[in-house]
Amino acid sequence: MRKITVAVDGPSGSGKSSVSKETARRLGAAYLDTGAMYRAVTWHALDAGTDLSDAEAVAAAVKAADLFISTDPDVERITIHGTDVTEAIREPFVSEAVSAVATNLAARAELVARQRAIIAAHERIVAEGRDITTVVAPDADARILLTASEEARLRRRGLQLGGTQSDAELQAQVLVRDAKDSTVVDFHVAADGVATVDSSEMDFEQTVTAVLEAIKAQAD
Numbered sequence: 001m002r003k004i005t006v007a008v009d010g011p012s013g014s015g016k017s018s019v020s021k022e023t024a025r026r027l028g029a030a031y032l033d034t035g036a037m038y039r040a041v042t043w044h045a046l047d048a049g050t051d052l053s054d055a056e057a058v059a060a061a062v063k064a065a066d067l068f069i070s071t072d073p074d075v076e077r078i079t080i081h082g083t084d085v086t087e088a089i090r091e092p093f094v095s096e097a098v099s100a101v102a103t104n105l106a107a108r109a110e111l112v113a114r115q116r117a118i119i120a121a122h123e124r125i126v127a128e129g130r131d132i133t134t135v136v137a138p139d140a141d142a143r144i145l146l147t148a149s150e151e152a153r154l155r156r157r158g159l160q161l162g163g164t165q166s167d168a169e170l171q172a173q174v175l176v177r178d179a180k181d182s183t184v185v186d187f188h189v190a191a192d193g194v195a196t197v198d199s200s201e202m203d204f205e206q207t208v209t210a211v212l213e214a215i216k217a218q219a220d
């Protein structure tokens with residue numbers, strides 16, 4: 001099988017994780033959820049009582065993090081210092097705190113280096129996040145920005161969390177977080193050479209098909 005690296009970026013709730021994972025399965029490729037890495041180090045910092053407003057303490061915690069993430073699209077598993085946090089990192093309290101790590105430039109540099117090493121270790125991989133097309137893997141064979149309207153993204157995240165969140169809570173976890181994260185990386189506008197797939201009016205299957213077509217157009 002031919003070597004291929006696919007980079008996917010986009011805002012919260014655009015469908016990056018679910019669509020990239022299914023795309024990886026169809027390509028027989030590995031899958032890397034870089035957001036899960038930011039979430040895991042945030043979970044650990046909170047658990048350890050690290051002051052998230054202390055940039056040096058956050059950076060030190062990220063550098064020391066013993067982090068494992070599965071790259072099998074059929075096995076969702078992430079551990080930090082031996083603790084399985086696969087479920088815990090999806091909790092709203094992590095979503096609301098994660099930008100403190102994502103906007104810390106030293107923490108980003110550490111995670112970017114680890115993400116590049118994971119990508120380099122795989123012949124075929126789909127990696128998704130906020131800065132994969134621009135910083136982590138700008139030389140990827142195919143680069144895609146997956147977008148969706150604010151309304152679609154809020155609705156999807158609300159459904160995903162089982163209708164447990166109020167409108168204000170969803171806004172904090174999706175829109176406020178994106179606004180904070182956008183101060184360090186631009187994931188709303190496609191960089192040169194990056195194809196945009198707008199999933200607002202598409203269902204899941206149509207989005208996967210559109211992403212596979214965009215990959216074919218770039219990588220062939």
Ligand SMILES: Nc1ncnc2c1ncn2[C@@H]1O[C@H](COP(=O)(O)OP(=O)(O)O)[C@@H](O)[C@H]1O
Pocket residue numbers: 010011012013014015016017018019156157159160199202203204205207
């Ligand atoms: N094109 C789509 N149409 C409808 N629902 C979608 C679509 N893409 C993703 N979803 C659903 O929206 C939710 C959020 O998607 P997710 O992949 O977690 O987004 P992200 O990783 O960008 O935050 C999931 O429940 C997913 O199944």
Ligand SMILES: Nc1ccn([C@H]2C[C@H](O)[C@@H](COP(=O)(O)OP(=O)(O)O)O2)c(=O)n1
Pocket residue numbers: 011012013014016017034035036038039098099102128129130131132177181185
């Ligand atoms: N490559 C990445 C991936 C995620 N992040 C940050 C930004 C997000 O707030 C968090 C969590 O990302 P995640 O992809 O899990 O978030 P969503 O599922 O899109 O809501 O990590 C980042 O800064 N750079």
